[in-house]
Every structure is written in C-alpha cells, then in structure tokens.
Amino acid sequence: MIFFQLFVTFFKIGLFGFGGGYGMLSLIQQEVVVNHPWMSSADFTDIVAISQMTPGPVGINSATYAGYTALQNTGADPWVCVLGSSVATFSLVLPSLILMLLISRYFMKYANHGAVRSVFDGLRPVVVGLLLAATLMLCNRENFGSPAPTREFVTGIALFVVTFALTKGIPLGSGPKGPRKIKIGPIKMIIIAALVGILFL
Known part of the structure; x- marks a missing residue:
C-alpha cells in the first residue's frame, strides 16, 4: 500500500x-x-x-x-x-x-x-512563493531548538543568519576590478555548518 x-x-x-x-x-x-x-x-x-x-x-x-x-x-x-x-x-x-x-x-x-x-x-511569482513557503516551513522548533537563550537555539539562529549573508554575498567596498564581496557557495557552507555542529552542538 x-x-x-x-x-x-x-x-x-x-x-x-x-x-x-x-x-x-x-x-x-x-x-x-x-x-x-x-x-x-x-x-x-x-x-x-x-x-x-x-x-x-x-x-x-x-x-x-x-x-x-x-x-x-x-x-x-x-x-x-x-x-x-x-x-x-x-x-x-x-x-x-x-x-x-x-x-x-x-x-x-x-x-x-x-x-x-x-x-x-x-x-514565476508562484515559484517564488513556493520557495518562500519551503523556507518558512523549515523555521520550526525541530530545526532551531526551543525559542529560549539556549546554546542550541543561539547557534542555530547564528548559523541561519551567517549562511544567508555569506551565500548572498557581503559587500566589502570597491576594488581595482570593481565591487568586492565575500561569498561562500552552498556546499562549502553546509560543510562549515556540519563542523560547527560537531564542535558546539
């Protein structure tokens, strides 16, 4: 069945x-x-x-x-x-x-x-809405821990913010070749997050 x-x-x-x-x-x-x-x-x-x-x-x-x-x-x-x-x-x-x-x-x-x-x-707008819905549905207690100042919750929120910022790119000003920014690919960010989980969670 x-x-x-x-x-x-x-x-x-x-x-x-x-x-x-x-x-x-x-x-x-x-x-x-x-x-x-x-x-x-x-x-x-x-x-x-x-x-x-x-x-x-x-x-x-x-x-x-x-x-x-x-x-x-x-x-x-x-x-x-x-x-x-x-x-x-x-x-x-x-x-x-x-x-x-x-x-x-x-x-x-x-x-x-x-x-x-x-x-x-x-x-096209429906696709954007589906992506946003997938993101919001993953923002729950099981993935971030209890909404209290615990190490698990604080680490989860920090990883969320850092991942969003670094995968989007953080501007570092202008350089000789134009605007510079620090950016990390999703796969590298997943590996970094896994290491953070091993060390701190």
Whole structure:
C-alpha cells in the first residue's frame, strides 16, 4: 500500500512542482511530513542537506532519500527501502517525461505566443512563493531548538543568519576590478555548518 501512496504522492509533486527542485521542496515537505507523516520535519531537513551535498538535482535527490526514509521509518528491510527510493524517484520524473514528449514538438513553435508567455508570467511569482513557503516551513522548533537563550537555539539562529549573508554575498567596498564581496557557495557552507555542529552542538 505504501508503494502505491509513494507513487501517487510523488507523481502529483512532479506534475505540479514548477520552478525546479527548490520549488518542489515545499510540496515534498507538505506531503511527506504533514499529509503522510512518513518522517519528522528534522528528518526532512536532513534530507534537504544531503540532497544539496550530493550530485544531481535537489528535487530528485530529495525524492530519492524521502522514499528510502519513508520505508525505513516503517522498519522495512534496506532492500525494500531501496525499492521505495526507486518508486519515489521514478514517479517524480514521470510527469515531466510524459509532458515533455507531448509538448516538445510544439513548444518552440508557440513559445512566443501571447497565451504561452502569459502562462509563464503567471507561474514565476508562484515559484517564488513556493520557495518562500519551503523556507518558512523549515523555521520550526525541530530545526532551531526551543525559542529560549539556549546554546542550541543561539547557534542555530547564528548559523541561519551567517549562511544567508555569506551565500548572498557581503559587500566589502570597491576594488581595482570593481565591487568586492565575500561569498561562500552552498556546499562549502553546509560543510562549515556540519563542523560547527560537531564542535558546539
């Protein structure tokens, strides 16, 4: 039964997950944490972190790990968990495969058509909203600790602020080659945060 639920759930996410992998994260979290409590919010956050660090699109990686974790939390055998990963991954990419096969022949021909451009103009703000929703849903007690002046909470907030600032870039003024700023990539920031967690949490 859970395999059928995984298939339907991730097929639906793949069908409506506009905006790429990051746009899918809020949909995946809503389904696997809220609608089907296959894992906790902390589990999902770990999945997103691992998906960032491993090769491949973050949405597909998240689906793969989510499928595995969903079966693992039921006490299933590791090989059964691998099957859960396969079902989740396949069902996520299946809608895109079907749609691209159907519309690729006609898309370039009508790409500049007014109605087509209007559809994409309407989708862009939705993508931004989905990204923001994914961010806000991860701002919870499980990921930051109790909202009290504890070491876990203070460290979590500090990591959040520093990560946001450094991945966006902190201006350092002008230099011979133009504006300078300090900026760290997401993967390096995840490694740094992991080391901070080992040392202080």
